[in-house]
Amino acid sequence: MATLSLLLTLLAGGVAALALCSALVVRFKSPKPRPRHDSENYSLCIDEKHERQRLGSLWDEARVDLSIIVPAYNEEERLPVLLNDIREYVAHRRETGGLSYELIIMDDGSKDRTSEVALEFARIHGICELRVVKHVVNRGKGGAVTQGILSATGRHILFCDADG
Numbered sequence: 001m002a003t004l005s006l007l008l009t010l011l012a013g014g015v016a017a018l019a020l021c022s023a024l025v026v027r028f029k030s031p032k033p034r035p036r037h038d039s040e041n042y043s044l045c046i047d048e049k050h051e052r053q054r055l056g057s058l059w060d061e062a063r064v065d066l067s068i069i070v071p072a073y074n075e076e077e078r079l080p081v082l083l084n085d086i087r088e089y090v091a092h093r094r095e096t097g098g099l100s101y102e103l104i105i106m107d108d109g110s111k112d113r114t115s116e117v118a119l120e121f122a123r124i125h126g127i128c129e130l131r132v133v134k135h136v137v138n139r140g141k142g143g144a145v146t147q148g149i150l151s152a153t154g155r156h157i158l159f160c161d162a163d164g
Contacts, residue, residue: 034139036147043104043131043151044115046122055133056153064100064129067154071144073108075162076117082162083121083130103130106148109138 042052056063068086072079086103093099105118115132122130133151135144145159 034143037136040133040135040147043133044119045131046119046128053131055151058150058152058157060153062155063153064102065155066099066101067149067152067157068101068103069106069145069148069152069157069159070104070162071106071108071141071148071159072110072114072118072162073138073141073144074110074112074114076110076112076114078163079105079114079117080121082160082164083118083125083127085164087125087127101129102152102154103127104148104151105130105132106144107132107134108140108144109135 041055043055045053047053070079070082083103090099090101105115107115107118115134118130118132121127133147135147139147148159149157
């Protein structure tokens with residue numbers, strides 16, 4: 001009986017050591033998000049001053065109920081459809097109980113007018129909550145989503161593709 005107890009103790013210790021080693025490998029070998037270029041620390045919006053605004057941080061205290069992140073690469077044609085859907089959803093939520101939000105368009109190095117189309121839509125519809133972050137280089141969808149989430153200041157975070 002003592003031998004069985006000793007074997008179980010050794011087995012448990014081995015499993016714990018293996019779990020610790022696995023956690024350390026994941027922690028130190030996982031890729032880190034690429035650092036931002038200086039210009040990527042700011043967003044464009046339709047405020048009165050037309051100035052770039054410093055991005056918030058996921059680690060800051062929440063300023064809004066919901067952050068909506070939209071990764072976008074060459075989406076000038078599809079983006080207005082999505083923005084209209086979001087505008088209607090938010091208007092309905094505000095009528096039925098209030099909702100504060102921010103809408104972050106992560107322009108992932110687009111070659112078309114994605115950023116301009118988003119800002120133009122915001123101007124036409126008076127959406128002051130819309131911000132555009134322009135990546136200098138294309139980071140891919142994962143990079144755009146990651147950077148968008150890291151910039152979010154909402155209590156809840158949602159991301160959706162520009163094509164719905």
